[in-house]
């Protein structure tokens with residue numbers, strides 16, 4: 242299961258620059274609005290030093306990290322949802338993502354035009370959120386039409402769904418995202434089918450001036466305030482620095498990042514925040530062929546985690562043999578971890594934890 246993230250934001254906010262740095266793909270970057278006219282999709286390995294370390298210890302022929310998929314779309318402007326600019330037609334392409342990465346321009350640069358003249362994170366965020374709400378309203382109206390037809394034909398479930406759609410519509414008309422309200426489990430089931438854009442968790446990416454690294458400065462603080470009210474997280478990032486970093490070797494990159502007070506690439510940080518936002522954990526499997534990372538929702542039980550690896554593993558699940566990555570790293574081998582009494586046998590009720598290295602025992 243690859244985590245899928247859709248990038249949204251105003252034109253010239255730095256979406257493609259960040260997408261490029263993230264995916265090292267060659268999405269076109271240019272100093273003019275709407276340079277992205279085709280959605281760019283990039284799949285990147287998640288930054289997981291654990292896969293690398295386990296690979297060094299076990300030396301199987303292959304190492305496969307978990308993957309993250311990014312979708313870069315054209316910038317949204319006021320009126321996008323009504324066909325202004327180019328963003329509207331691409332919104333539907335991000336309907337299937339797990340989360341939105343909302344890039345907010347927080348850098349001043351006289352050479353990079355701003356569609357509204359000046360840098361103002363709050364106004365920019367409102368413009369984008371309003372466009373997303375309008376787009377959702379449009380989707381909702383189509384759904385309502387269908388439901389009304391079915392309700393007229395006597396479909397009781399359709400009638401109930403219409404009531405929920407009415408509530409959703411009132412929210413969206415007020416430019417309030419669907420995710421802001423707490424919904425009952427039954428309501429959720431109906432809403433999830435509609436795949437609202439404003440129901441997706443949001444991670445704000447404050448694209449700051451390099452001089453404002455690492456904290457992000459006052460403009461990033463504004464984004465943090467807004468995000469707090471929105472229950473969202475914020476990653477401070479500098480598209481320009483990240484674009485430069487991707488040209489460097491690992492050691493050079495590290496030294497360069499240090500000049501800006503950064504311990505790691507902001508992109509690694511961003512992916513980690515996305516995992517947290519979505520409540521995902523990574524576990525590892527290792528055998529003579531491959532060390533591999535897998536992503537599951539926090540709270541996934543051992544048999545279901547086994548099922549992610551192979552359906553047979555879930556069906557015939559007997560037990561999971563587990564050690565923590567940190568123990569393997571500390572003691573250097575599975576044997577040493579066993580000798581310390583830290584190699585555990587877990588059953589069907591075991592909740593998989595982030596960093597577990599698991600060997601599944603199963604019946605065929």
Ligand SMILES: Nc1nc2c(ncn2[C@@H]2O[C@H](COP(=O)(O)OP(=O)(O)OP(=O)(O)O)[C@@H](O)[C@H]2O)c(=O)[nH]1
Nearest residue numbers: 252253254255256257258272274275276316480481
């Ligand atoms: N100074 C500075 N310039 C940046 C930064 N990030 C991006 N830019 C520049 O801003 C311009 C627009 O960047 P893009 O990444 O193409 O912006 P976009 O959000 O994808 O724009 P659209 O595709 O038009 O919606 C380019 O000239 C980038 O080099 C940054 O952190 N600092």
Ligand SMILES: [Mg+2]
Nearest residue numbers: 256257276277
């Ligand atoms: Mg772009």
